[in-house]
Amino acid sequence: MTVRVLLADDDALLRAGLVAVLASAEGLIVVGQAADGLEAVTLARALLPDVVLMDVRMPGVDGIEATRRIVAEDLPCRILVLTTFQHDEYVWGALRAGASGFLLKRASPERLIDAVQTVAAGDALLDPAVTRALIGQFIADTVEPPALRDGRLAQLTDRERQVLHLIAEGYSNSEIADSLTIAESTAKTYVKRIFAKIDAHDRAQAVVFAYKSGLAT
Template sequence: MTTVLIVDDQALQRLGFSMLMEQYADMAVVGEATHGAEAVRRTADLRPDVVLMDVRMPGMDGIEATRRIVESGGNSRILVLTTFDLDEYAYAALRAGASGFLLKDAQPDELIAGIRAVAAGDAVIAPGLTRRLIDAFSDRFPGRTPDQERRLASLTQREREVLTAVASGWSNPEIAERLSLADSTVKTHVSHVLAKIGARDRVQAVIFAYDTGLVKPA
């Protein structure tokens, strides 16, 4: 069972999401919140698997709420919903620790698949869309920090190659084919990369690769 907290300041939007999830036996809406501060409190109390997070809300927005939830160290993962696929608020939310984002006009099956993917520890942003997002805001990268330098240096040459491939939008089968590796080996490398750089998922790994200059915006 995947538990979900719905965060949106629009009552009809919350109702629509709730009614959709009620149709699936493996999902349960455990609560709702109307703004960021309430989302932080309710996440701490309810510990949902996934927080379905709106961005633009009165008071504390979804970006700050995402940052606080992630920094709390809990296991709840954040799936951000936004109106535009290159919305800078969604970009900021990813930097704050969200596991991905979907458009609010996504098809119902896409939303459900996204929630399941995030709950399973995966990202839900298509690699091409991730690169478009990062390319659009590449001038905001602050440059490599000493901590990032240390984490990058901890990677083996093969792990750097795998991280570069992930950041370039390659799937695991594509990485396996292009680097002449077994699928299981690629999965192992990806897991090691995520652990060494401190990334929660592939989205955060992509951002790390751009932040450190390992991959350059197109």
């Protein structure tokens, strides 16, 4: 299956580099380029790409608002946020707006290609280089009684705790499967069970829970 990608970044040189990287991968094709968030929303609406590679810091409508608008319109696009800095306050907002994950712009070409394929397949991706910085910055935003948090943790089996720890490390479902030598479908089942038991709506919330509960440090 060909994965159709829309690029959204105000840096024309960076977009050219991304086009070159993605063109080198079989099954990936860049169908459009946007220089700001408003153009990204317009092109997402017109082209219906599978994945939008979204910069967060763009003039006018930024990546967070563009993400929010695309998600609100229920377009069949999954959004992968690209960021330059590990400590980027915009990334958390993008995740909350409905992005499927984030990746550092300095990631290797292989990592970028894998990230696009991972997100296109319906999985979420949190770059481990950014995850700890985000959690350290935003963990105080969620307040709940320790007893409630510990009670949720106690519901998890040993294997589910293993999986949650890997989620907190930024592993995708396929990477979890490889690490634990299990089928990817089994990994997905574990992730769904964990989300249900700890009352997490997405990977970002699961990562916050793992850090607040002491499972990840």
